[in-house]
Amino acid sequence: MKTLLNLDVIEIQEYQQNRHPLLFVDFIKEVRIGKSALGYKTFSYNEWYFPSHFEDEPNVPGFIQMEVLTQVFLMTFLTMDENKGKKTAFIKSNVEFRKKIVPSDTLEIRAELDFYSRGVAKGSVNGYLHSIAGGGGGK
Numbered sequence: 001m002k003t004l005l006n007l008d009v010i011e012i013q014e015y016q017q018n019r020h021p022l023l024f025v026d027f028i029k030e031v032r033i034g035k036s037a038l039g040y041k042t043f044s045y046n047e048w049y050f051p052s053h054f055e056d057e058p059n060v061p062g063f064i065q066m067e068v069l070t071q072v073f074l075m076t077f078l079t080m081d082e083n084k085g086k087k088t089a090f091i092k093s094n095v096e097f098r099k100k101i102v103p104s105d106t107l108e109i110r111a112e113l114d115f116y117s118r119g120v121a122k123g124s125v126n127g128y129l130h131s132i133a134g135g136g137g138g139k
């Protein structure tokens with residue numbers, strides 16, 4: 001099984017079509033092509049959505065959290081030679097948020113590809129929160 005290591009934002013863009021301001025993944029530590037991916041997103045106060053969500057208590061909107069998880073999952077199959085750079089779409093998702101993500105938090109994302117055939121991918125993604133502000137550490 002082929003493995004890719006330590007992909008930065010420029011290298012991630014070789015595989016998926018997301019671009020600023022909608023490319024949320026900062027770093028992909030490992031992709032086991034056709035199997036799994038491990039990536040990271042650190043949320044800086046400078047993110048465009050924090051001033052309006054919310055000024056007095058900034059936190060990451062749910063749709064952004066979903067997109068971060070998805071972008072790491074995409075790497076499990078967009079790194080296959082025949083899929084590199086293809087457009088993708090959601091068919092179904094089931095998400096549960098357990099903790100609020102705030103500026104300075106880092107989300108570690110682990111994605112597993114269970115099935116891929118004829119352009120349809122099925123799998124799972126988990127995000128693990130690392131907080132330097134003292135409130136995180138959960139799943």
